[in-house]
Amino acid sequence: MKQLQLQAVGLDRKPVGEPIIVPFSPTELSFAKGANYAEIPIPGLELPLLQFVRGEAETVSLELFLDASASTVPVTELARQLYKLATIVPERHCPPLVRVSWGSNFPGPSLGNSGQAENGFTAVVLSVARRFTLFAEDGTPLRALVTLSLKQYMSLSDQVSALNLQSPDHTRVHVVQEGETLPLIAFDAYADAATWPLIADHNRLTELRDLTPGTRLELPPLGVAP
Structure with missing residues (x-):
């Protein structure tokens, strides 16, 4: 049976030292992913618009069971090795990256947005909690539970290549509906209410407060001057 491994790696993803091999597989893992949104108030609307700001790194929580009878490495040594994943490496002035x-x-396909199966992930260790649960008569720890909290790590270049962001590359036409405002139309078109001046300039609008229902507005590509 394949055993869970945690390998400290450098920024170049090359291994640093020997991997930590966990004798018992965890019984469960928890994955969590979030996104950050800003609220944009629009006069006359009951609820603010939500503007996507950025994604958040995925977090992973797992509990590892250590037992002296299942490994030639003492429980205290395994617990110490796991603890060091959250301590500063003098050469880097920060804790190491960890390949799990x-x-x-x-x-x-749990981590990342590619949807492709992966055989591991790179993360930083946010916290390590050690709890010793069984001792020999001389006080030597024989069993322990180590709880790890990790956060997904991706370099800037990896994130940019994975996103493959695209913008509208052609002019579209929008017919104004009753109660619509330029910020609301801009938010629907570009997911950013602050881009409404682009629509106003492109259509040479002079009356910005009262849009007449049925008016046809051109929605130009982002970054195109009128």
């Missing part, structure tokens, strides 16, 4: 791997199908 566990068989060819782990974690699958």
Whole structure:
């Protein structure tokens, strides 16, 4: 059976030292992903518009069971190695990156936005909690539970290549509806209410407060001057 491994790596993703091999596989893992939105108030509307600001790194939580009978490495040493994943490396002035791997199908398409199966992920360790639960008569720890909290790490170049962002590349036509405002139309067209001046300038609008229903407005590509 393939065992879970945690390997400290540098920014170049090359291994640093030996991997930490966990003797018992975790019984469960928790993945969490979030997104950050800003609220944009529009006069006359009951609810503010939500403007996407940025994504948030995915977090992973897992609990590892350590037992002296299942490994030639003492429980205290395994716990110490896991603890060091959250401590400063003198050469880098920060804790190391960690590559987590566990068989060819782990974690699958859980992390990232590519939808492709992965056989591991790179993260930083946010916290390490150690709890010793069994001791020998001389006080030597024989069992421990180590809880790890990790956060997904991707370099700037990796994120840009993975996003493959696209913008509208052609002019579209929008017919004004009752109660619509330029910020609302801009938000629907570009997901950014602050781009309404682009629509106003392109259509040479002079009356910005009262849009007549039925008016046809051209929505130009972003970045195109009128």
